[in-house]
Structure formats: C-alpha cells, structure tokens
Amino acid sequence: MIGELSLAVAAAVLLGYVLVCTLRLAIGPTPADRAVALDTINTLVVAIMVLLGAALNLMIIMDVALVYALLSFVGTLYVARYLQEGLR
Amino acid sequence: MNILMYVFLAVGAVFNGLGAVALHRFPDVYTRLHGATKCTTFGSIFSILAVVVYGAARGGSVGTSMVIRAVLALVFLLLTNPTGSHALARAAHRAGIKPFRAVVDRLEEVGK
Amino acid sequence: MVRPGPCQSNLPWNRGLWGLICLDELKSVYWAPVRRVAELAATFALVFVVYLILTAFSGEIGLWSREELIGGAVVSILVALASFRLLWERGGWRLLNPLRWVMFLVYLVGPFLLAMAKANLDVAYRVITGRINPGIVRFNPGLKTDAGRTLLANSITLTPGTLTLDVDDETGDFYVHWINVRQVDPKPEDVCGVFPHWVKVVAE
Structure with missing residues (x-):
C-alpha cells in the first residue's frame, strides 16, 4: 500500500518538473529551444506513465508508455528535420 | 527491497529535477541539450528501475509483466533519447544557431 | 568507399565456428536467394520473440493465448517483410553473436554506467556554478561500421560534458560539442576515454 503511494508521489514530483519544462517551452527564444524542452517533457512523461501504471496497477498505461516512447522519438526526428530545412 | 525502491525513486526525482533546472540555467540550445538529455535519461532510468524493483517484489504474473514492460521502456529510452538529442543538435547547427561563446567550431569551418 | 570484409577482424569471436555461420560471406550470386530467405527468417524470429516477451501471461498455451500467437505471427511476418533489407546491411549479422551481447552488458554496467553517473554530477556542478567553456571539436x-558509430555516438552523448553533433559518413569524423574545451584538436582518448576500444570489441 505504502509502496503504491510512494510511486504515485514520485509521479507527482515528475509532473512538477514537466511544468518547469513547460515554462521553457513557452519562453524559449528559438524554435530549437522549444524542441529541446518538448523532448525533455516526452522523456518525463514516459517515466510518469510507467510509475503511474505500477501505482494504479493498470498494465494498459505501461503499454501506452512504450508506444509513447517510440512515437515521441519519431516526432522528435520530424521536428529536427523541420528545424533543419523548414516546411518542404 | 522497499528501501531499495525508495532510494531509486529519490535518485530519479533528484536527477530529473536537475535536468529540468538545467533547461533554465544554461545559455544556449547545445548546453541545454547537454543537461536535459543526460539528466533526464539517468533520472528516468532510476525511476523505471524503482518500478522494476516493485514488480519483482510483488511477483506473480502481474508483477512479472510489470517488470517486462518497465525493462522494455528502459531499453527504448536508452536507445531513443541520445539519438533524438543528436538529431536536434545537428538540426539546430544546420539551421544556423551559433554555439554560445564557442572557443572553436570545427563543424562551421567544414561548411556543412 | 571500401568497407572491411565482415568476418576478417582479429577478435576471437570472428574466427572459428562463427566465421562459418556468418552469412556476410555469402556474397556470390548463387547464394543470394538463400541469403535473402535467411535474412527474412532471422528478422521474423527477432520480431516474434519481442512480441512474445511483450504479451507473456496472456493465456494457457505455454504462457500465451492462441489469439496472441496467431496475431503476433501475422504482425511479425508483415514487419519482417517490410524491414529485413534494412536490418542486415553492412555487417549486421555480426551483432547476432551472443558473445557480443555479453560484452555489451559488461560495457553497459561497467564503464558506461560509471561515466554516466560522473556525467550527471558534472552537469550538477555546472548548473550550480554556471562555469562553461564550450566549443565544437x-x-x-577510426570506426567503420554503422552499428559501431551509432553506439559510440550515443555513448558520447550520455557521458561527461560531450554531445555528438555530426558524424561524417565517408571519413568517420566525429563532431562533438564539448562543454569544457581543454584542447582545440583532441585525440579520441581526450574526449571519450576508453570507449572506442570497447565499441570495437562490442560492435566491430
């Protein structure tokens, strides 16, 4: 019981960090800064999903975390490509 | 077993926080990528390892499938995170963003 | 550009029995269909094993239900058909050797984890003091294969003070953003220590 609670608390702490990164996402002077912030948020969200899946005992959230990890990677690659050559 | 999980959770929280703070402390894209990539990868690995410990302590089919998914998520993060940051850094350089106060820029000299 | 023959390196596991199994040797036209089928089968096996690991504890046949087995087989054959050409180019067969996996795990929990912990403390120090001296070197x-270059680039990104920016496909030059430049023209040892040797053992 206390184990689940500590996992949930850790997930909440990581959620706080996501808010800190969102600040950089909002103010970042260049598009590249925003992309970096988004990449960081993606990593944190995967960790949050895994922690919550264990805390709430929902295996489906962990499956979503796996898919999210791979799709966010593809998304980062496309953002990088867009930064490099613009919309073509 | 429980102690180990708390230690992993604490280490993960500390280093993830370091990554989030590094986004605001560093002056340009490349140094921010340094902090964000290293710290969030390391921190997330420890957060996920805490789930691995939790699932292993719990045992049974639910605990084991928890461990399997957590380990797979860890492998994906370890593979995709540095690759993604490398793609972002290269794209930023090709888009013409100069590194802050660089002493040397060999990539600029090659002219690509 | 000339790449070295896949099974000609001096590492012990490139000699002997593994040298016979290694399908990179089957270059001639007569062996091409055999090679193609073997590549397809190996890709299918890899994908199917990952699927089985992911869906363990779903039913009664072994650990799996009948639906998962059939669906997994169909999905795996589709993925294998789509991707087997990409996977085994430029010496991909060498990565199937179990000895390399052992060396990879040793590398991962040994020098790599140590360097990664050091990297995080380094970032903590720089976050607090704000002391940086960046540059791109x-x-x-001297790595030849794609797998080796990828492994070294990712290792460099996760270890103290360095971030891979670009790798020249022709010459194998690495362009690295170094947060604390000590030399303008460094040797590989100055930037990433013992990693190139480990990467040669694991992936080349």
Whole structure:
C-alpha cells in the first residue's frame, strides 16, 4: 500500500518538473529551444506513465508508455528535420 | 527491497529535477541539450528501475509483466533519447544557431 | 568507399565456428536467394520473440493465448517483410553473436554506467556554478561500421560534458560539442576515454 503511494508521489514530483519544462517551452527564444524542452517533457512523461501504471496497477498505461516512447522519438526526428530545412 | 525502491525513486526525482533546472540555467540550445538529455535519461532510468524493483517484489504474473514492460521502456529510452538529442543538435547547427561563446567550431569551418 | 570484409577482424569471436555461420560471406550470386530467405527468417524470429516477451501471461498455451500467437505471427511476418533489407546491411549479422551481447552488458554496467553517473554530477556542478567553456571539436576514432558509430555516438552523448553533433559518413569524423574545451584538436582518448576500444570489441 505504502509502496503504491510512494510511486504515485514520485509521479507527482515528475509532473512538477514537466511544468518547469513547460515554462521553457513557452519562453524559449528559438524554435530549437522549444524542441529541446518538448523532448525533455516526452522523456518525463514516459517515466510518469510507467510509475503511474505500477501505482494504479493498470498494465494498459505501461503499454501506452512504450508506444509513447517510440512515437515521441519519431516526432522528435520530424521536428529536427523541420528545424533543419523548414516546411518542404 | 522497499528501501531499495525508495532510494531509486529519490535518485530519479533528484536527477530529473536537475535536468529540468538545467533547461533554465544554461545559455544556449547545445548546453541545454547537454543537461536535459543526460539528466533526464539517468533520472528516468532510476525511476523505471524503482518500478522494476516493485514488480519483482510483488511477483506473480502481474508483477512479472510489470517488470517486462518497465525493462522494455528502459531499453527504448536508452536507445531513443541520445539519438533524438543528436538529431536536434545537428538540426539546430544546420539551421544556423551559433554555439554560445564557442572557443572553436570545427563543424562551421567544414561548411556543412 | 571500401568497407572491411565482415568476418576478417582479429577478435576471437570472428574466427572459428562463427566465421562459418556468418552469412556476410555469402556474397556470390548463387547464394543470394538463400541469403535473402535467411535474412527474412532471422528478422521474423527477432520480431516474434519481442512480441512474445511483450504479451507473456496472456493465456494457457505455454504462457500465451492462441489469439496472441496467431496475431503476433501475422504482425511479425508483415514487419519482417517490410524491414529485413534494412536490418542486415553492412555487417549486421555480426551483432547476432551472443558473445557480443555479453560484452555489451559488461560495457553497459561497467564503464558506461560509471561515466554516466560522473556525467550527471558534472552537469550538477555546472548548473550550480554556471562555469562553461564550450566549443565544437573534431576527432576520428577510426570506426567503420554503422552499428559501431551509432553506439559510440550515443555513448558520447550520455557521458561527461560531450554531445555528438555530426558524424561524417565517408571519413568517420566525429563532431562533438564539448562543454569544457581543454584542447582545440583532441585525440579520441581526450574526449571519450576508453570507449572506442570497447565499441570495437562490442560492435566491430
């Protein structure tokens, strides 16, 4: 019981960090800064999903975390490509 | 077993926080990528390892499938995170963003 | 550009029995269909094993239900058909050797984890003091294969003070953003220590 609670608390702490990164996402002077912030948020969200899946005992959230990890990677690659050559 | 999980959770929280703070402390894209990539990868690995410990302590089919998914998520993060940051850094350089106060820029000299 | 023959390196596991199994040797036209089928089968096996690991504890046949087995087989054959050409180019067969996996795990929990912990403390130090001296340097670790270059680039990104920016496909030059430049023209050892040697053992 206390184990689940500590996992949930850790997930909440990581959620706080996501808010800190969102600040950089909002103010970042260049598009590249925003992309970096988004990449960081993606990593944190995967960790949050895994922690919550264990805390709430929902295996489906962990499956979503796996898919999210791979799709966010593809998304980062496309953002990088867009930064490099613009919309073509 | 429980102690180990708390230690992993604490280490993960500390280093993830370091990554989030590094986004605001560093002056340009490349140094921010340094902090964000290293710290969030390391921190997330420890957060996920805490789930691995939790699932292993719990045992049974639910605990084991928890461990399997957590380990797979860890492998994906370890593979995709540095690759993604490398793609972002290269794209930023090709888009013409100069590194802050660089002493040397060999990539600029090659002219690509 | 000339790449070295896949099974000609001096590492012990490239000799002997593994040298016979290694399908990179089957270059001639007569062996091409055999090679193609073997590549397809190996890709299918890899994908199917990952699927089985992911869906363990779903039913009664072994650990799996009948639906998962059939669906997994169909999905795996589709993925294998789509991707087997990409996977085994430029010496991909060498990565199937179990000895390399052992060396990879040793590398991962040994020097790599240590360097990664050091990297995080380094970032913590720089976050607190704000002391940086950045620059982009170039060096050539002398790696030939795609797998080796990828492994070294990712290792460099996760270890103290360095971030891979670009890798020259032709010459194998690495362009690295170094947060604390000590030399303008460094040797590979100055930037990433013992990593190139480990990467040669694991992936080349």
